[in-house]
Amino acid sequence: MAYLGLARKWRPQTFDDLVGQSHIARTISNAIKTGRVSQGYLFTGTRGIGKTSAARIFAKAIRCQQTQEPGVPCNKCNDCTEISEGRSTDVLEIDGASNNGVDAVREIRENAKYLPSSGKHKIYIIDEVHMLTTAAFNALLKTLEEPPAHVVFVFATTDPQKIPATVLSRCQRFDFKRVSQKDLSGRLKHICEAEKVSINPDALAILAREAEGSMRDAVSLLDQILSVGGTKITLETVTEALGLVDKKTILDCVTGIIRRRPLDAVDAVGRVYLHGFDLKQFGREILRYIRQIMVARLLEENAGGTPVNLSAYMEMSDVDLDDMKELLHERSLDDLDMLFRMLNHGLEDVARSTIPKMVMDVLVMKMASTEEMIALSDLSGPDDLGGVGASGTGGGARAPGSGPQKKSAHSDQAPPLKAAAQPQQATPAAPVAPTRSRAAELIAAIEAPQPAPQAPASALSARAATNAPAPSITINAPKELHDASSWIKIVTAIKDQKPMVGSILEHLSFEGLVENGPLLVLTLGFVKDHSFYRDQLQSHAYTELLVQLLKNHLGRAVRLDYKEVLSSRSIEEVERQRRKQVDDQRRASVLESEAVKAAQQLLGARLERLDIQENA
């Protein structure tokens, strides 16, 4: 494991010192102040964010004899120093990973019966408690059910799902959060100052970024850099030590891709390769950059035209932000989404390949050569093929007014075949029940057991023939929201109020709504490639807004849960499949049309390309 020099030295000693977990620190020190200490605590969260540190601070705070202020350990008395140094006989730290059997727990139970050697409390800190065997948990439960009055248990785990409900229900649970980049770099800066080290602000930002929310990783990285870089840390020291490509090369590559200059993009890859950097790491940097552009775009759209102070959200220096702004409006969000996916996918090939450089070259070339994305359905007249999707709202997750106007990718080339507008065999345009909203269409699509094998046009005209009335939409009653269809109504309503939030929601699937005490817990699913949307919603600003919107619609407080799903039935996905069906059908009808067949025969020609144009 990582060398712990600085990390150990800088272990927080008071709750004030514990960065980024103030919600927990406050609750626990209040409990101590008011003398309401429970006998079981569970600290959850990823590695290196302060669980063990908090457990020790807590132990000191309840045992310290010389404290001036309840809840705040003096860190000087015998008790405090013993606990800090891990040699107190009344505060026992047990590693659940290595002591995971029944015997270990029996020993704890035996030991717990005896009064503390001094003071009132005996504290057992069991780390990685999820590693205990079932038998060990059962043994533990006996003690937890009727703990001796002087005993307090603090369990820490990175994996709370693995802890039996019986144990969970006897503990007060605290979820530790990943530490934000701002807090990470703040702490690192503080440490550098105290250690009399000067560090370049960009270097600091990179360390904080690479730590991905773990304070221990951040401090360990700093330690690592200090061991090679002396007391003056430059940007180069950090990029070299971490094997990172410099920003200019990344920017050059992204610019090449976005501005459709394949050679520039390949050139950047060449430089990376020449310097012996890891191509996959480089690919991830490009991926990150495209994601940043998307975030910036979403922020802008959400602000509805008013200028956004991007630097408040983006954790980028002003110079870098200026560079990015140059690229911000060159591509539509759909395009960016496509580039992101291409790269995300392609990087797997790069990783697997024995000739990664070539694969990477081709990947960036392809990305830089993509045409603007056009959905065929956007090009067609409203009455084509029975007016599928012709409720006037249009498809896609695009917010109104976003991105450049879509245009035909080939509009400057030879005139396309004039076939799509009135294909002979196509179902005659059937009028669509005008009351059917897009939501209702989607509900029908989602509720269909499988993507309907028959053509959507005929399905629709059948519906039109029976003249089925549109289902009425009511949203307020919470018990109604138990299926995907109510979910669509809610998303549609949210989209009206907050287009961006609604658009993001369309990329997630409804996975269930359950009651949990006074709360409703809404689970949303995302496929791996779309974790971007989840991240988006999880950002602070969105979470608050979304929770509020949902509360308005459901009449109750809502907690959001996300889970990764293998295949998505998100609104967007269903819509995409529907559009694809329409396109496929339209293409098929063109290919089979008498006019095309005749032309082929007459000229001995082969159909090379098929473009469908509006009003052609």
Ligand SMILES: Nc1ncnc2c1ncn2[C@@H]1O[C@H](COP(=O)(O)OP(=O)(O)O)[C@@H](O)[C@H]1O
């Ligand atoms: N919230 C935090 N504030 C300040 N330092 C932290 C924090 N979390 C972790 N650290 C640093 O990381 C080291 C390990 O933290 P620890 O409490 O053992 O994390 P965990 O138990 O969550 O894995 C600490 O000694 C400290 O240097």
Ligand SMILES: [Mg+2]
């Ligand atoms: Mg720990």
Ligand SMILES: [Zn+2]
């Ligand atoms: Zn003390």
